[in-house]
Amino acid sequence: MPRFDLPPADLERYSPDVREPDDFDEFWTSTIADARREDAAPQVERVETPLTLVEVFDVTFAGFGGEPVKAWLTRPAGIDAALPAVVEYNGYGGGRGLPGERLGWAAAGYAHLFMDTRGQGSMWGSGGDTPDPHGAGPAASGFMTRGIEDPADYYYRRVFTDAVRAIDAMRALPGVDAERVAVCGGSQGGGIALAAAGLSDGLVATMPDVPFLCHFERAVGLTDADPYQEVVRYLSVHRGADERVFQTLSYFDGANMARRANAAALFSVALMDTVCPPSTVYAAYNRYAGPKQIEVYTHNNHEGGQAYQWTAQARFLAELI
Secondary structure (H helix, E strand, C coil): CCCCCCCHHHHHCCCCCCCCCCCHHHHHHHHHHHHHCCCCCCEEEEECCCCCCEEEEEEEEECHHHCEEEEEEEEECCCCCCEEEEEEECCCCCCCCCCCCCCHHHHCCCEEEEECCCCCCCCCCCCCCCCCCCCCCCCCCCCCCCCCCCCCCCHHHHHHHHHHHHHHHHHHCCCEEEEEEEEEEECHHHHHHHHHHHHCCCCCEEEEECCCCCCHHHHHHHCCCCCHHHHHHHHHHCCCCHHHHHHHHHCCCHHHHHCCCCCEEEEEEECCCCCCCHHHHHHHHCCCCCCEEEEEECCCCCCCCCHHHHHHHHHHHHHHC
16 A cells, blocks of 8 residues: 555644534533542452463443443562553454453553453454443444434543543552553554543553544545544435534544643554554644654554554553653
8 A cells, every 4th residue: 555645744743723622621521520420449350361470350340421341450460569550442343352362561560451442342353341331323334423413422422431430440459550550552442542641630651553533534534444434424324414523523533632631652653554544643643742752654554563563662661660
């Protein structure tokens, strides 16, 4: 795939005006406050696995509306000290999978919470365990258009709230240093990590890897790849709904979340990425309010840096912590 977006030099200074509603902060302050009123302690149960150097726990915490959200907690075995922690969010369509599938952060000495994404888990991987008990009205296939004509009903309102509550849950777990919590994720997980960073206080780092859910209006008009094409298909049927749809999406745009995030950030971008076009990543990166750096994968599509990027993240976080 040849490069199809802006030249690299233009990307580095690309900082467009992005639609932002006047009540953005009020909307999210109210949403998160409502969720935190459901202040049930996380439920934690150890899981038996063949692994001997890490311990795995099945965690259930209260997410949006107090609804139960599942996660795996993985940590080095035999260490009682309060560990620095990483909360990770998943890519589009995947679930939390099986216990012990993700070992890198625990092997590096962190407590690692891997959040299930409500309603997802049946497109790839080993499955998910968290339902999304909400109706959505008319929607195209996938998750992008569920409730898309009203921000109060939009699917990602629930997911982003779950993401903030996952941080709250991690901080409440025994053996976790609540002052040293970072968030990360790839693609959809990167977009969720940006939202979590913009909506949470006191994080030490956020690491959005080829993030999705950024600069929606450009993305929808630029790429013919899913998941952004779900919005195109919806609008091709619901003619005239453009203004309502893009106004809803503006409450969830990673470029707007980035303006409110101040933790140290390590982004990544792939310059041949047809799923999350590089200009949409830079739209968030160049508006990010905290200290930041970005890894650029010049000849990669949406796979980005993969193991190279995880190694960069581990070194970045070790220097901070």
